[in-house]
Amino acid sequence: TETACAAEISHATRGCPAILIQDTLAQAVMTGLTYVRGLSMVSPREYWQVFRKGGRQAALFATGGHFLGVTMIERRRRARPWPTRMSRTISVLTPLPEIVKELNEFQPAMHGGIATMLILLVEEQEAGRLHIDPALITSSGETLSPQNRKQIETTFGCTVTESYGCSEATPLTITCRHQRLHVNSDWFILEAVDKSYEPVPAGQHSHTVLITNLANHVQPIIRYELGDSVTVDPDPCPCGSPLPSVQVIGRTDEILSFLSRNGMFIRVLPLALWSVIKETPGVLRFQAIQTGRAKLSIRLEAMKIDEMDSVWQILKQRVHDYLAAQELTNVLIERDDRLPTRDPRSSKFHHVSAELPQSRPMPES
Numbered sequence: 001t002e003t004a005c006a007a008e009i010s011h012a013t014r015g016c017p018a019i020l021i022q023d024t025l026a027q028a029v030m031t032g033l034t035y036v037r038g039l040s041m042v043s044p045r046e047y048w049q050v051f052r053k054g055g056r057q058a059a060l061f062a063t064g065g066h067f068l069g070v071t072m073i074e075r076r077r078r079a080r081p082w083p084t085r086m087s088r089t090i091s092v093l094t095p096l097p098e099i100v101k102e103l104n105e106f107q108p109a110m111h112g113g114i115a116t117m118l119i120l121l122v123e124e125q126e127a128g129r130l131h132i133d134p135a136l137i138t139s140s141g142e143t144l145s146p147q148n149r150k151q152i153e154t155t156f157g158c159t160v161t162e163s164y165g166c167s168e169a170t171p172l173t174i175t176c177r178h179q180r181l182h183v184n185s186d187w188f189i190l191e192a193v194d195k196s197y198e199p200v201p202a203g204q205h206s207h208t209v210l211i212t213n214l215a216n217h218v219q220p221i222i223r224y225e226l227g228d229s230v231t232v233d234p235d236p237c238p239c240g241s242p243l244p245s246v247q248v249i250g251r252t253d254e255i256l257s258f259l260s261r262n263g264m265f266i267r268v269l270p271l272a273l274w275s276v277i278k279e280t281p282g283v284l285r286f287q288a289i290q291t292g293r294a295k296l297s298i299r300l301e302a303m304k305i306d307e308m309d310s311v312w313q314i315l316k317q318r319v320h321d322y323l324a325a326q327e328l329t330n331v332l333i334e335r336d337d338r339l340p341t342r343d344p345r346s347s348k349f350h351h352v353s354a355e356l357p358q359s360r361p362m363p364e365s
Helices: 024-041 044-052 068-079 082-086 096-106 115-126 146-156 270-278 305-325
Strands: 005-011 017-023 057-061 087-091 110-113 136-139 159-162 173-175 181-183 188-193 208-213 221-225 229-232 245-249 256-259 265-268 283-292 295-302 332-336 352-354
Touching (some): 087 096, 146 159, 188 229, 270 283, 270 305, 295 305
Parallel strands (some): 057 087, 110 136, 136 159, 283 352, 295 332
Antiparallel strands (some): 005 017, 181 245, 208 221, 256 265
16 A cells, blocks of 8 residues: 555666565665664764755756655655755756756755766856855765765865665665765675675675665565675774675766757766666667767667667657757767677676767866
């Protein structure tokens, strides 16, 4: 029933769609871990700064799909509709100038989003187009490098935290003051494994990750493959937490930069393009590669071989519509007959990348 459980859309690692159903106990566990352990990492001074700046929260994610951040916010909104004026979800598929305008009007005291979006907001703030003064920023969904973290902290003058989780186990990790991601191992089991699904020792990169969540009685998750590569830290954390910590090699796709008809470079977020393609019915696996200033090549693997051509036509139109919304109607979208391939070093699929020596000039959009 609606009062007993909530359904969320999830996607299996190999592209097969699945429905994730969570009972009220599982939701209570996830909420408790998020607030008790997550917020305990925020200092009283940071709490005060968030309150002093209005307490408004903005989230920048790919909306309309199965993404964890969106489903959590939507669940809270339905449970307690009255504080919605204090929170706002902004789709990363929205053109950047519109995102900047909405943030300037909303003036969030804290906001979270994918790492590549936060980097674009740094550029907008430094260029004088964005004028926000958050007290706290959270990065999730993509790998946040130490250099990017420092750049975000310096530009906005606030603390930047990072999270690593999934719909199947929320929150899978909590960041401590030493910027380590501690696994909530008393509720979830994280297994770092090799290609044969055998455990890898601490300090060694895994091929993938398996997640087990038995807190959810209505639909237990047992050894669910996330597809991420992680390294379990071999040494205890200086923070004193008994929970193990991990380093994550998550999404490391590139921000693309296309030349528009009016001669301006417009940036395209990898997760935004990823969501447009991945949410296309029939798509199993893909790689989108920028091969020219106004050219995008896509390698496609459909769920059914005999539907490849029809899936491609739908996919091409969806990508065209998305790019057109970014004022990139001139970009040529081509189909590469080769199948997606794994990176020879990491064994992971790079879904969005560029094959241009100078593929990321500073935009003037």
